Every structure is written in structure tokens, then in C-alpha cells.
Amino acid sequence: MKTFEEKWTAWLDGQLTGKELIDFEASLPDKAAAEAEKSEAHKLGSFLKEQLGAQALSNADFFSHQLRERIATETATQDQPAFAWLRRGEHGERSTRWTIRRLVWSGATSLAIFLICAFLVMREKNPGEQSEYLTQILNTRVDPAISPNATISIFETKQDKVTVLWTEGLQSLPSDYAAR
Amino acid sequence: MHSRLLLIAACFALAISTVSAAETAHIVWSGLVIAENVQQPTPIPEELTRMEQTLKELFGYNQFQVIGQSSKALKTGDEDWLASSKFFALHVDAQGESDAGYTVNLKLYKEQELLLETDAKLSKRSPLVIKGPQVGNGQLLLVLVVDAGNEQAQHHRRHASDQSNPVVTAWRHLRRVIHDVLP
Numbered sequence: 001m002k003t004f005e006e007k008w009t010a011w012l013d014g015q016l017t018g019k020e021l022i023d024f025e026a027s028l029p030d031k032a033a034a035e036a037e038k039s040e041a042h043k044l045g046s047f048l049k050e051q052l053g054a055q056a057l058s059n060a061d062f063f064s065h066q067l068r069e070r071i072a073t074e075t076a077t078q079d080q081p082a083f084a085w086l087r088r089g090e091h092g093e094r095s096t097r098w099t100i101r102r103l104v105w106s107g108a109t110s111l112a113i114f115l116i117c118a119f120l121v122m123r124e125k126n127p128g129e130q131s132e133y134l135t136q137i138l139n140t141r142v143d144p145a146i147s148p149n150a151t152i153s154i155f156e157t158k159q160d161k162v163t164v165l166w167t168e169g170l171q172s173l174p175s176d177y178a179a180r
Numbered sequence: 181m182h183s184r185l186l187l188i189a190a191c192f193a194l195a196i197s198t199v200s201a202a203e204t205a206h207i208v209w210s211g212l213v214i215a216e217n218v219q220q221p222t223p224i225p226e227e228l229t230r231m232e233q234t235l236k237e238l239f240g241y242n243q244f245q246v247i248g249q250s251s252k253a254l255k256t257g258d259e260d261w262l263a264s265s266k267f268f269a270l271h272v273d274a275q276g277e278s279d280a281g282y283t284v285n286l287k288l289y290k291e292q293e294l295l296l297e298t299d300a301k302l303s304k305r306s307p308l309v310i311k312g313p314q315v316g317n318g319q320l321l322l323v324l325v326v327d328a329g330n331e332q333a334q335h336h337r338r339h340a341s342d343q344s345n346p347v348v349t350a351w352r353h354l355r356r357v358i359h360d361v362l363p
């Protein structure tokens with residue numbers, strides 16, 4: 001024995017026939033309102049079928065695409081394992097390889113390496129520049145008791161960057177002092 | 181990823197240390213030179229060839245003979261040494277290395293007598309020539325050169341070894357590029 005709700009659902013679905021249909025429709029207090037409600041239920045059913053059917057198709061495509069990508073990536077990985085990491089990155093199998101975080105880290109690392117290089121180069125550049133400076137005479141002393149009239153001057157030659165300490169008036173010595 | 185970064189850092193540090201090691205340790209040549217005018221001058225000593233023209237123009241002599249010399253490899257920058265002839269002695273006392281070169285104290289002795297004393301910052305690319313006393317018809321000169329004679333050989337040797345070392349070569353290229361880019 002079906003309850004009223006069961007008969008109502010079967011009537012909405014168009015599954016009541018014969019005497020059972022006639023008896024049920026006769027038992028309805030307002031047949032016009034029931035027909036209107038049946039029509040609304042049909043419309044809602046059609047709408048839901050349409051929406052749910054489209055989404056199911058989208059998901060199927062998505063999963064199919066994922067499977068194809070994975071198969072292609074694994075095939076490529078088996079062909080050339082040395083470049084596996086690169087191919088994974090290219091095909092996007094592991095989307096985490098070039099995430100924003102990794103890109104930021106890569107950029108920061110590159111920048112740090114560049115700054116270290118620049119610092120070292122600049123540090124070596126300064127000695128290089130200073131080594132091009134001419135030799136500097138800081139101070140000079142001549143014993144006034146030995147060479148009382150000695151004078152000293154300093155200059156540099158442009159050609160060979162030779163620094164010259166030029167003395168005048170030092171004690172002259174005989175040629176014997178030129179011995180080795 | 182961390183292990184890869186460590187590997188890169190290690191390679192980088194190794195390259196830097198290689199380059200730095202290749203550019204340390206200088207040889208300072210110090211010499212007592214008698215400049216004279218003679219009819220048939222002997223060839224100028226190898227250590228003085230790079231400044232031959234300057235010496236001739238400055239002092240007006242055509243022959244330069246070494247009567248005493250010493251070559252010293254500076255490792256700590258605090259070494260001292262003596263270049264001496266029969267009557268003269270040049271005492272060189274290195275007193276530390278700076279970015280510009282070596283600070284040296286020079287003392288010229290005639291036998292036991294101190295004739296001249298000077299302090300100088302000796303630059304690698306700038307030889308030092310001191311005009312000493314007149315000796316007979318000639319002139320005593322004191323000459324100090326960093327890496328004299330060995331400079332070219334060292335340069336060629338270093339250049340050859342650097343050419344065979346791709347890391348050092350790459351580093352030099354990088355330095356050149358950054359030098360060109362930075363003001």
C-alpha cells in the first residue's frame with residue numbers, strides 16, 4: 001500500500017497509470033494547483049539535469065587533460081632522465097617547482113650573488129686603482145753633519161711612472177766606491 | 181635546493197680564493213746602480229729595462245751597472261733585507277702592506293755611515309729611484325722595483341694558467357664587464 005507521498009512523487013514523474021492514476025487524480029482536492037506544481041517540478045528537473053550534466057562533462061575533460069599531461073611527462077622523463085627536472089618544470093607536472101615562493105628565492109639568490117660579485121670586484125678595483133698610484137716618499141733624512149748642503153726634491157715621471165727622490169749636495173766620493 | 185645553493189656557494193668561494201691566491205706575493209728587487217758615461221756602454225740590466233729611457237734622460241748617463249742587488253719575495257710585508265756592494269749597503273725594511281703597496285724604510289750606508297734615510301710607500305707599478313752621492317765621474321742610484329724582471333714571466337705564467345682555468349677566466353671576464361658597467 002503506497003502512501004500519499006509515494007503516489008504524489010510517482011504522479012509527478014508520470015509513473016501512475018490506469019485505475020491508480022484515475023483514483024489519485026480524483027483524490028486531489030485542487031487538481032489545477034497540482035498540475036501547476038507538477039509543471040514547476042518538471043521545469044526544475046530539466047534545469048538541474050542541464051546544469052549537473054554540463055559540470056560532469058567539464059570535470060571529465062579536466063581529468064582527462066591531467067592524465068594526458070602526466071603520461072606525456074613520464075614518457076619524456078624516461079627518455080631523458082638527466083633533464084627530468086627541467087621537463088617537469090616545462091610541462092607543469094609539478095606546479096610547485098616554479099611557484100611564486102621559488103621564483104622569489106631564485107631572484108633573491110641571484111641578486112645576492114650579483115651583489116657579492118660586485119662587492120668583490122669593487123674591493124679588488126680599489127687596490128688596483130691605488131696600485132696605479134705612484135710610489136710616495138713619506139719623509140727623507142740626510143745627516144747634516146755629513147752633507148750639510150744637501151737638498152731633496154721629489155718628482156714623478158709620466159712615462160714610466162717612476163718616482164724619483166732627487167738629492168743634491170750629498171758628499172762626493174772617489175771612484176773606488178763604485179766597486180762591486 | 182639548499183644543497184644546490186651550498187654547492188654553488190662553495191664553487192664561488194673556491195674561485196675567489198684561487199683568484200686571490202694568484203694575485204698575492206710580490207718580489208721586490210732592490211739594487212745599487214752606478215750610472216756612468218762610457219764609450220762602449222754595456223747593456224742595461226734586465227731589472228732596469230722598463231725604465232731605461234727614463235734613466236738615461238733623467239741622469240744623462242749611458243751605462244747603468246748594478247754593483248749590489250737583492251730580490252726579496254714579500255709574503256707578510258714585514259720582511260727586511262740588505263742589498264750591498266763593497267762600500268755601500270741599502271737596508272730595506274718593509275713595514276707592512278697596504279692597498280697601495282708596501283711601506284718601506286730605506287737606509288743607505290757608506291760602510292758604517294748612514295748617508296740617507298727615507299720612508300716610502302712603494303707601489304707595485306711605480307719603481308722608486310733615489311739619486312745617491314756622486315761616485316767618481318758617475319752617480320750612485322738606488323732602485324726599488326716590485327716584481328722587476330719576474331713581472332713579465334709571472335704575467336705570462338699567470339696568464340697561461342688563468343687561460344687554462346675556466347673559472348678564473350670567467351671571473352676576469354665578469355670583473356671586466358662590471359668595471360665597464362660601473363662608473
